[in-house]
Amino acid sequence: MAYRAGRHFLQIPGPSPVPDRISRAIDAAVIDHRGPDFADLGLSVLSGMQRIFKTKSPVVIYPSSGTGAWEACLSNVLEAGDQVLFYETGQFATLWKQMADRLGIETEFLAGDWRNGVDANRIEERLRQDSNHLIKAVCCVHHETSCGITSDIASVRKAIDVTGHPALLLVDSISGLASVDYEHDKWGADVTVSGSQKGLMMPPGLGFNALSDRAIEAAKKGGSKRSYWDWQEMLASNATGYFPYTPATTLLYGLKEAIAMLEEEGLDNVFARHQRLADACREAVSVWGLETVCQNPKEHSNVLTGIMIPEGHDADAVRKIILERFDMSLGTGLGKLKGKAFRIGHLGDFNELTLMGTLSGVEMGLGLAGVPHKAGGVEAAMQVLMR
Numbered sequence: 001m002a003y004r005a006g007r008h009f010l011q012i013p014g015p016s017p018v019p020d021r022i023s024r025a026i027d028a029a030v031i032d033h034r035g036p037d038f039a040d041l042g043l044s045v046l047s048g049m050q051r052i053f054k055t056k057s058p059v060v061i062y063p064s065s066g067t068g069a070w071e072a073c074l075s076n077v078l079e080a081g082d083q084v085l086f087y088e089t090g091q092f093a094t095l096w097k098q099m100a101d102r103l104g105i106e107t108e109f110l111a112g113d114w115r116n117g118v119d120a121n122r123i124e125e126r127l128r129q130d131s132n133h134l135i136k137a138v139c140c141v142h143h144e145t146s147c148g149i150t151s152d153i154a155s156v157r158k159a160i161d162v163t164g165h166p167a168l169l170l171v172d173s174i175s176g177l178a179s180v181d182y183e184h185d186k187w188g189a190d191v192t193v194s195g196s197q198k199g200l201m202m203p204p205g206l207g208f209n210a211l212s213d214r215a216i217e218a219a220k221k222g223g224s225k226r227s228y229w230d231w232q233e234m235l236a237s238n239a240t241g242y243f244p245y246t247p248a249t250t251l252l253y254g255l256k257e258a259i260a261m262l263e264e265e266g267l268d269n270v271f272a273r274h275q276r277l278a279d280a281c282r283e284a285v286s287v288w289g290l291e292t293v294c295q296n297p298k299e300h301s302n303v304l305t306g307i308m309i310p311e312g313h314d315a316d317a318v319r320k321i322i323l324e325r326f327d328m329s330l331g332t333g334l335g336k337l338k339g340k341a342f343r344i345g346h347l348g349d350f351n352e353l354t355l356m357g358t359l360s361g362v363e364m365g366l367g368l369a370g371v372p373h374k375a376g377g378v379e380a381a382m383q384v385l386m387r
């Protein structure tokens, strides 16, 4: 491949660009993971992740993608034959449900339209019908990356509690964590699943399960046959800062730096920055005269913006032109949105001028691809940022 000057714009909603500070932290000698120096690193990242998830309960760290952390979550608290309620927010909810199907779990899918988030009333209604409490867990995606929709997880917990139903609440916040507010304890999640390559600004390769007392109890009493994913041995080793098997040592160096960076900026400031940049991005989309995938303004994503492409045009053709001409990667339409939508990632290590570069590339790409739109989106976003 010929050299391309300047930086590639990796504006897909994960992996997000890795800041130099994190790359440099990762570029260090591997140490003995059973040696005396390792415990400091282990304890530091384990307690740091508790602060990021906003939980007093343990967080388990796997050398895995987010998908592995999904499986860890399901296999620790559920077994084949258990009934579980999933909510169809988009492609990631669909994939998580398919994984549960493969594990022999009896899944039920509350159908969604991929343009709106979780309606907790429907979960409440379904749990009320389950008077024998056969449903063991409710699974929801906090931030649906395929559509750019943020769901209200606290409302799901309320819906479970108001019915007096004992179902566990299992949440995927793989792309929400560290970009938009997430409160594992306050919102009453039993397990929250996450990954390293989105808001945490890390390369892919670490998966997380934040736990609750109830989840730990459920795992002790049951769950599937499991070994690698089992929480018990992990928690026992983690107590002193160690891991039961070789951890991804260099990625843990990076994670320690990522946590330090998030805390230097302050999580609330991180969330406010994502909000501001997302507002400016949405303003551009609105001036272009295009629709966001998300239809409910209260559920708009501050992590990415999904944009519908008018009928008769191919979203992937627009992405292709933008990649070839301007060296920027944008997120493809996934599943039901294939060809119909593309996604601008604005998460992680991202600022005003990165946004402006990104939006300029998109506006030029829309023009070159012949997608009907009004000019002036970039200008409108600048106005928002100057406020």
Ligand SMILES: *Cc1c(COP(=O)(O)O)cnc(C)c1O
Binding pocket: 014, 065, 066, 067, 068, 092, 141, 143, 144, 145, 172, 173, 174, 175, 195, 204
């Ligand atoms: C990225 C993502 C996943 C999948 O994570 P991998 O690391 O690709 O396995 C799952 N759910 C959501 C919401 C995601 O954004």
